[in-house]
Amino acid sequence: MKPWQLILVGVLGGLLSTALILLISAPPRSETIILRTQTPSPWVIHLSGAVTRPGVYEVPPKSRLMDAINIAGGLLPQADTDAINLAAPLKDGIKIRIPFLGEETSSSSADITSSVEIYDEASGTESDRLDINQASVEQLETLPGIGKTRAEAIIEYRQKHGKFDTIEQIQNVPGIGPGIFEQIREFITVTP
Structure with missing residues (x-):
């Protein structure tokens, strides 16, 4: 073989080797997407x-x-x-x-x-909801996902920072994140 043919074979072999390495190490083209639905708490x-x-x-x-x-x-x-x-x-x-x-x-x-105070999503009104600016620990405990510890944290936060201006501000309370907020948002309100 002539020297230029050897160089051509070497370059082609190198390109094939590089392509093979890239093919093996490439991430899969389709990744499985897992959708999680939130099941309401009983x-x-x-x-x-x-x-x-x-x-x-x-x-x-x-x-x-x-x-x-x-x-x-x-x-x-x-x-x-x-x-x-x-x-x-x-x-x-x-x-x-x-x-x-x-x-x-x-x-x-x-x-x-x-x-019984009943909340009906179709006809619910603000008066049907629990006012988180006025509620006691016992009343807060009736909310889904809110036990005694979280209820006490809400009261403590309210005492330190004053009344809530919006229901979304309850997420500033330690232990209450977006998941808990989604469970209780339809059951709470704030009054000035």
Whole structure:
């Protein structure tokens, strides 16, 4: 072989080697994209009175009273179903007492819809929401994802920095980030 042919073969071999190395070390052309959907946290409610198994239960968001009663094993035969609204929508953190037949009930406990603050996304108003500038620790704990520690942190932040101007400012509280904010945004408000 002539010297110029040897050089040409060497250059072509080098180019092929470089192409092979680049092909092997190149990242994959399509990367898998993982989409995460946020599943809403279950609501926690307390059922007492004329149910088979009184206690604290988790129910899916937007459940009705009848759903919670079914989870608790159903009504006792002595339950006064005329005193309650079985179709009433529930709210996270509520306690419901199912009265027994002949039991005196106050007007507020006879109709669950009048004794429970209910938030309905379609017709919700600011008055249905919890004012984070006024709420106590116990009231804040009824919000999804807010336990005693976070509720106390909200109160402490409020004492140090004053009232919240917008609901988004609650994300400045340690322990409350965008995830928690998305869970509670529809349930909170601020008043000046």
